[in-house]
Amino acid sequence: xxxxxxxxxxxxxxxxxxxxxxxxxxxxxxxxxxxxxxxxxxxxxxxxxxxxxxxxxxxxxxxxxxxxxxxxxxxxxxxxxxxxxxxxxxxxxxxxxxxxxxxxxxxxxxxxxxxxxxxxxxxxxxxxxxxxxxxxxxxxxxxxxxxxxxxxxxxxxxxx
Amino acid sequence: xxxxxxxxxxxxxxxxxxxxxxxxxxxxxxxxxxxxxxxxxxxxxxxxxxxxxxxxxxxxxxxxxxxxxxxxxxxxxxxxxxxxxxxxxxxxxxxxxxxxxxxx
Amino acid sequence: xxxxxxxxxxxxxxxxxxxxxxxxxxxxxxxxxxxxxxxxxxxxxxxxxxxxxxxxxxxxxxxxxxxxxxxxxxxxxxxxxxxxxxxxxxxxxxxxxxxxxxxxxxxxxxxxxxxxxxxxxxxxxxxxxxxxxxxxxxxxxxxxxxxxxxxxxxxxxxxxxxxxxxxxxxxxxxxxxxxxxxxxxxxxxxxxxxxxxxxxxxxxxxxxxxxxxxxxxxxxxxxxxxxxxxxxxxxxxxxxxxxxxxxxxxxxxxxxxxxxxxxxxxxxxxxxxxxxxxxxxxxxxxxxxxxxxxxxxxxxxxxxxxxxxxxxxxxxxxxxxxxxxxxxxxxxxxxxxxxxxxxxxxxxxxxxxxxxxxxxxxxxxxxxxxxxxxxxxxxxxxxxxxxxxxxxxxxxxxxxxxxxxxxxxxxxxxxxxxxxxxxxxxxxxxxxxxxxxxxxxxxxxxxxxxxxxxxxxxxxxxxxxxxxxxxxxxxxxxxxxxxxxxxxxxxxxxxxxxxxxxxxxxxxxxxxxxxxxxxxxxxxxxxxxxxxxxxxxxxxxxxxxxxxxxxxxxxxxxxxxxxxxxxxxxxxxxxxxxxxxxxxxxxxxxxxxxxxxxxxxxxxxxxxxxxxxxxxxxxxxxxxxxxxxxxxx
Numbered sequence: 001x002x003x004x005x006x007x008x009x010x011x012x013x014x015x016x017x018x019x020x021x022x023x024x025x026x027x028x029x030x031x032x033x034x035x036x037x038x039x040x041x042x043x044x045x046x047x048x049x050x051x052x053x054x055x056x057x058x059x060x061x062x063x064x065x066x067x068x069x070x071x072x073x074x075x076x077x078x079x080x081x082x083x084x085x086x087x088x089x090x091x092x093x094x095x096x097x098x099x100x101x102x103x104x105x106x107x108x109x110x111x112x113x114x115x116x117x118x119x120x121x122x123x124x125x126x127x128x129x130x131x132x133x134x135x136x137x138x139x140x141x142x143x144x145x146x147x148x149x150x151x152x153x154x155x156x157x158x159x160x
Numbered sequence: 161x162x163x164x165x166x167x168x169x170x171x172x173x174x175x176x177x178x179x180x181x182x183x184x185x186x187x188x189x190x191x192x193x194x195x196x197x198x199x200x201x202x203x204x205x206x207x208x209x210x211x212x213x214x215x216x217x218x219x220x221x222x223x224x225x226x227x228x229x230x231x232x233x234x235x236x237x238x239x240x241x242x243x244x245x246x247x248x249x250x251x252x253x254x255x256x257x258x259x260x261x262x263x264x
Numbered sequence: 265x266x267x268x269x270x271x272x273x274x275x276x277x278x279x280x281x282x283x284x285x286x287x288x289x290x291x292x293x294x295x296x297x298x299x300x301x302x303x304x305x306x307x308x309x310x311x312x313x314x315x316x317x318x319x320x321x322x323x324x325x326x327x328x329x330x331x332x333x334x335x336x337x338x339x340x341x342x343x344x345x346x347x348x349x350x351x352x353x354x355x356x357x358x359x360x361x362x363x364x365x366x367x368x369x370x371x372x373x374x375x376x377x378x379x380x381x382x383x384x385x386x387x388x389x390x391x392x393x394x395x396x397x398x399x400x401x402x403x404x405x406x407x408x409x410x411x412x413x414x415x416x417x418x419x420x421x422x423x424x425x426x427x428x429x430x431x432x433x434x435x436x437x438x439x440x441x442x443x444x445x446x447x448x449x450x451x452x453x454x455x456x457x458x459x460x461x462x463x464x465x466x467x468x469x470x471x472x473x474x475x476x477x478x479x480x481x482x483x484x485x486x487x488x489x490x491x492x493x494x495x496x497x498x499x500x501x502x503x504x505x506x507x508x509x510x511x512x513x514x515x516x517x518x519x520x521x522x523x524x525x526x527x528x529x530x531x532x533x534x535x536x537x538x539x540x541x542x543x544x545x546x547x548x549x550x551x552x553x554x555x556x557x558x559x560x561x562x563x564x565x566x567x568x569x570x571x572x573x574x575x576x577x578x579x580x581x582x583x584x585x586x587x588x589x590x591x592x593x594x595x596x597x598x599x600x601x602x603x604x605x606x607x608x609x610x611x612x613x614x615x616x617x618x619x620x621x622x623x624x625x626x627x628x629x630x631x632x633x634x635x636x637x638x639x640x641x642x643x644x645x646x647x648x649x650x651x652x653x654x655x656x657x658x659x660x661x662x663x664x665x666x667x668x669x670x671x672x673x674x675x676x677x678x679x680x681x682x683x684x685x686x687x688x689x690x691x692x693x694x695x696x697x698x699x700x701x702x703x704x705x706x707x708x709x710x711x712x713x714x715x716x717x718x719x720x721x722x723x724x725x726x727x728x729x730x731x732x733x734x735x736x737x738x739x740x741x742x743x744x745x746x747x748x749x750x751x752x753x754x755x756x757x758x759x760x761x762x763x764x765x766x767x768x769x770x771x772x773x774x775x776x777x778x779x780x781x782x783x784x785x786x787x788x789x790x791x792x793x794x795x796x797x798x799x800x801x802x803x804x805x806x807x808x809x810x811x812x813x814x815x816x817x818x819x820x821x822x823x824x825x826x827x828x829x830x831x832x833x834x835x836x837x838x839x840x841x842x843x844x845x846x847x848x849x850x851x852x853x854x855x856x857x858x859x860x861x862x863x864x865x866x867x868x869x870x871x872x873x874x875x876x877x878x879x880x881x882x883x884x885x886x887x888x889x890x891x892x893x894x895x896x897x
Contacts (some may be wrong), residue, residue, distance in 0.1 A: 010171045016176055020194055031171040033194050040175070040201045043168070044226075052204075052226050056210035059230050064197065064237045071190060071241045073249040086876065089184025092883050099890040104169045115216045120223060133224050140231045147235035151242035153175035184880050192876070262874030 004047060013039025026072050034065040051122055180216035189247065189254045191264045205221045249251035269312075269319045270328040273346045273399050276316065276356060277409075279308035281392035287385040298381035299371045302388045306367050309395060310360035317353040326350065329401045329465045347401035347465055351606060352408025355398040355533060358610045362525045362617045363391045369621050370517040373628060377515075383423060387521065390416035394526050395657065397532065403452050403462040403471070406534070410448075410494070413440050413530060417522050421514040422502050435508040440507040440827075444497020451490030454852075455541075458483050472540040484544040489552040491538055492560075499590045502564040503823050508587055512579040516624030519579055524586050524616040528611050532593045536606055539597070548684050550599045555685065561594030563687050567815050569699035573706065574812035577634045578623050585660065586616055590697060592676060596688055601679025608672035615659035615669060622653035626711060650712050657708050661701035674699055 016035035023029045037060040046054030129137055179198030182191050205225040211222025248254050283305025287298045320326045331345030367387060374383050381889040393416055395771035422434030456462055459476040461469060469475050471693050477484060495501070500508035511523045522528070535542065535557065544552045568588035575581045596605030626649060627634060659669035677697065 006167065010167075014171065014174055014178065017198055020198070021178050021186070021191070025164055026190060029191065029214060031193065033197070034197065036175075037201060039215040042203060043171070043205055043210055047208050049169070049208045049212070049223050049226070052206050052223055052230070054229055055206075055227060056201075058232050060201075062195070064234060067237060067241050068190060068194065071220060075190075084186070086185040086257075089876065089880060090181055090408075092184055093177045093181035093881050094885055096180060096883050097173060099887050100173035100177070101170060102894070103890060104166060115213075116225055117212070117216050120220055125220065125223065125227075128220060128224060129227075132219070136224075136228055139207060140228055143232060144235050147239050151238045154239070154242040154246045180879075180883055184876050184883070256875060259875075263871060263873030 009039055009042045013043070027069070030065060030068045031071060033068065034061050037061055048117060049120060051120065051125055107148065114145070165209060165213040168213075169206065170197075171201045172205040172209065175199075175205065177205075187255050187257055189244045189256050192256065193237065193244070196238060197242075198232060200229060200236075218227050269315050270348055271330055272312075272322060273316060273330070273348050276309050276360070276399065277311045277395035278851075279312070279386040279392075280305040280395070284385050284392060286577050287381055287388060292379070292381055295380045298384045298589055299367075300345075302384040303364070303367050303371075306360060306364045306391060309366055309391065310357070313353070313356035313360040313395075316348055317357050319348045320353040320842060327465060331401060331463055331466060340645060341446075342404070343461075343463055343466075344402040344405040346405075347397040348399070351533075351536060352398050353566065354606065354610055356395060358613045359391070359394050359526050362613050363387075363394075363521060365618060366517050366521040366525075366572075366621070369520070369624070370515075371516055372625055374416075374515060378588040380450075381422070383420075383515070386416060386419050386423070387517075390420065394530065396895070397530055401464050401470075403455060403464070403538075404428065406537070407448065407452055409475050410498070410530065411445065413527050414438060414445070414498070417441075417511070417527055420518040421511045423514055423518065425511065430513040433507075433513040437507040437511045440504050441497040443859060444493045444495070444504050445494025447490045448495075451487050451493070454483065455480070455487045458487065466730040472538065477540060477544045480544070482545075485553045486540050487550065488538065488541040488544075488551075489556060491541065492535065492557060495531030495534045496560060497531070497596075498534070499528050500587045501531065501560050501591060501594060502567060503826070505564060505587050506569065506824060506827065507771065509580050509583040510579070512583050516620060516853060517577070519583070520617045520620030523583065523635035524620050525613040528586060529593075529613060532597065532609050533589060535594065535597050535607075536602055539602055541596075550683075550685050554598045555598075556598075557801070558595050558598030558683070558689055561591040561596075561598055563591070564588065564874050565696045566692055566699075567589030567819070569696050569703060570812045570815045571819060572812075573699065573815055578626060578707065578711065579620070579634060580704060582616070582619055582623055585619075585700065585703065586612075588700065589616070589660070592673075592693060592696060595693055596676040596679055597691065599680050600681040601676055604675035604679050606674060608669075608676055611659070611668040611672045615656045615667075618652060618656035619660065622649050622656060625649045626653075633824060638849075652762065653712070654708065657704045661704050662697055715787065774788075781789065 013036055016032045016039060020029045020032035020036055023032060037056060039058075040051040041056040044050070044056060176199050177196040179202060183196070183197065183230065184193030186192065186195070194262065205231070207222040207226045212219075214222070244254055247259065253259070274660075283301045287301050290298055290301075305531060327347065327349040329345055329347040329872060331343050333341045334344045335342055367384070369465075370383065370387065374380055390413065392410050393412035397406055397413060400406035400409055418438040421437050422431050424430045425434075452462065455471055458480040459477060460479065463470045464472045466473070469478070471480070479489060497504045508528065512519050514523070542557065543549070543551060545551060546554070565588045568584045568591060571582050572584035572588065575584060589608070591604045593609050593612070596602075596608060609822050642835045655667070659667040662670045662673040677690065677693060680693050681687070852854050871893060
């Protein structure tokens with residue numbers, strides 16, 4: 001955990017993100033998207049949240065990226081026609097970035113250096129998840145089930 | 161030594177704005193979804209960073225929020241992609257410029 | 265046990281109410297469960313009612329109540345509660361028992377109706393509301409249940425909503441009773457402002473107890489009269505009786521339960537419940553408000569029984585009979601015979617329900633024929649119906665000794681005889697009793713005796729078949745007289761009526777005597793009538809028919825016209841308001857809407873339907889907030 005690693009990961013992540021946002025071919029963008037999320041997961045490791053990093057890798061690279069690729073394949077006939085690019089969006093994004101940077105630099109930090117912490121073990125997370133966060137956990141379970149069923153219904157053939 | 165909190169926040173802001181750019185500028189519906197996922201990831205990064213740099217010891221609230229956020233983002237991605245497929249079947253396009261049935 | 269009963273009286277209406285809600289949530293096809301639930305709810309209510317009744321038997325004048333705060337507004341707390349006294353307990357048992365019988369009857373009667381479950385939900389709901397009226401210890405709670413009863417009545421009269429006449433009758437019933445309830449509500453407000461409480465009994469602070477009555481003072485008369493307006497509407501008293509005959513459009517069990525046995529009795533019950541308000545400041549048992557009650561009762565009773573003579577619809581005859589009996593009860597209450605009136609109310613609840621169920625059986629049997637002229641000879645065809653109907657008819661006619669109606673009517677006549685103001689109600693009520701027997705016998709003969717008449721012979725058979733049997737009708741009257749004499753002599757002791765024993769009987773004898781001697785003409789006239797030939801009888805009948813026609817005409821044209829005139833007045837007002845609305849308010853509203861529409865057109869142009877534009881707008885908005893924040897700090 002040091003500055004060098006941080007800089008490397010930041011460059012990797014942001015470059016991949018920019019590529020994902022700007023590459024003309026969708027399939028390339030999707031792969032860059034996966035790389036972006038590897039970078040984000042690396043940040044999580046860097047920050048001592050190893051479990052979240054692992055979840056990030058599993059969920060995004062294992063599931064979401066694959067889903068995106070599948071969707072691209074399913075709607076492939078349409079892919080070539082979507083080359084348009086909206087420069088107004090770029091302007092807005094840059095303006096928002098400027099605003100955020102201004103806000104971040106203006107704020108007094110809580111602490112410059114990270115305080116030492118005890119390692120956040122999976123056991124600890126499991127305990128917290130099953131005690132303080134048991135209701136949110138149930139709700140998320142419900143949301144996931146509903147999303148699963150909803151997604152299935154959406155993509156079912158309309159004729160049937 | 162650990163980089164300061166500011167740096168994490170700047171990276172996360174950059175990631176957020178790139179996601180916003182993707183969602184605003186690209187015509188393809190899947191790009192919008194990718195952009196939204198990036199913005200969510202940026203938010204998660206903020207949560208984790210604030211948890212890490214917050215006063216210790218404390219309950220792992222930031223981590224918990226990030227975990228739930230990832231779960232909900234996954235659900236959102238599934239439904240969003242299903243919507244893209246359904247829309248594609250119906251209109252034979254994934255170009256959001258042409259999806260303007262709600263035009264007033 | 266006693267304390268438990270008192271504290272849980274609320275369970276009595278709660279049982280049918282719960283049944284009603286459960287039935288409403290059932291599917292339309294769950295007929296058996298619906299009927300079973302309704303009956304179970306009613307049985308539960310009946311069982312609890314019997315417990316409650318047994319509790320009140322412990323001591324004479326037993327009264328227990330349970331009050332609690334409903335809600336608080338400002339300084340005042342609105343308290344409601346329930347009361348258990350003999351009046352309530354007797355009504356509870358009557359309503360629950362009659363209701364149960366009618367529920368069971370309905371299972372058969374409504375078996376082929378497609379809205380079977382809805383019907384039972386409504387019936388249970390009605391039962392709950394009516395039981396609530398009875399146990400209420402607060403005029404407000406009573407009023408709430410009273411209106412719920414009205415709602416149930418509306419729903420049930422208009423149950424066959426596809427029949428325009430049923431829908432119209434339901435509307436008429438609802439609106440007509442509402443006129444009375446308006447007065448009732450004003451009375452409640454006045455009572456509250458006068459006495460500061462709406463509780464009936466509250467350890468001496470209730471509005472029916474001395475403190476509350478003293479606080480009201482002279483305005484008690486007006487409060488009582490306003491409350492009486494509600495009773496007039498609900499009990500079908502003149503001039504608000506017009507809805508009750510029309511209410512017979514509902515299914516027959518409904519007519520039996522609501523428009524004969526229980527709901528219409530609510531008005532009489534109400535007067536009995538707030539009797540202290542009526543009798544407050546009474547001199548010799550007479551107050552202005554009670555005199556009004558007597559007058560209305562007398563007019564109603566006579567008018568309705570005359571009209572009943574000229575009706576041909578089997579249910580309408582019973583409806584008018586109900587109106588007249590209710591008038592009789594009102595008279596009884598008005599002259600001070602509260603116990604007699606309530607006894608008649610309860611007895612009437614039973615035998616009128618019986619009569620209606622008999623009529624329902626006849627209607628059902630003759631494939632929904634209501635015209636008694638087309639019936640006849642049903643005695644041999646429907647012997648059980650005939651028998652039960654005859655029992656009900658003899659009850660209603662007041663055949664003495666074996667039938668409760670005889671005892672209660674005698675008691676009422678007795679009470680009227682003792683009224684110090686005037687003997688007129690006594691004689692008029694006597695005539696009413698005679699008329700009752702007359703029209704009931706007429707109905708019996710039409711429906712059950714003679715041959716099955718073809719339409720061509722209707723008039724002929726009417727003339728031939730009717731007159732001899734009118735003798736039978738009148739035969740009953742002398743028996744009634746004899747019974748009065750016997751009763752006066754003290755026979756029939758042990759009946760609840762005859763709580764006054766011994767010495768008082770001599771009193772009665774002294775009092776009954778003048779009433780017999782005071783009307784020898786009528787006496788002889790009625791006695792001779794048995795031997796009168798056809799011609800004579802025809803003239804009497806013609807006369808009473810004429811009177812009935814006149815009353816009927818009055819009813820249809822004058823009173824209806826009066827109501828219509830009021831309606832017209834309202835319509836006129838409506839036209840004025842409409843004009844004001846059109847010219848004044850509408851123009852303003854039009855301008856506003858035109859502006860809104862123009863603005864909307866502009867703004868709808870901004871709705872490009874492009875989600876990316878929307879998202880961009882959100883981002884710009886966030887940026888704007890950030891800039892605002894920067895500018896402010």
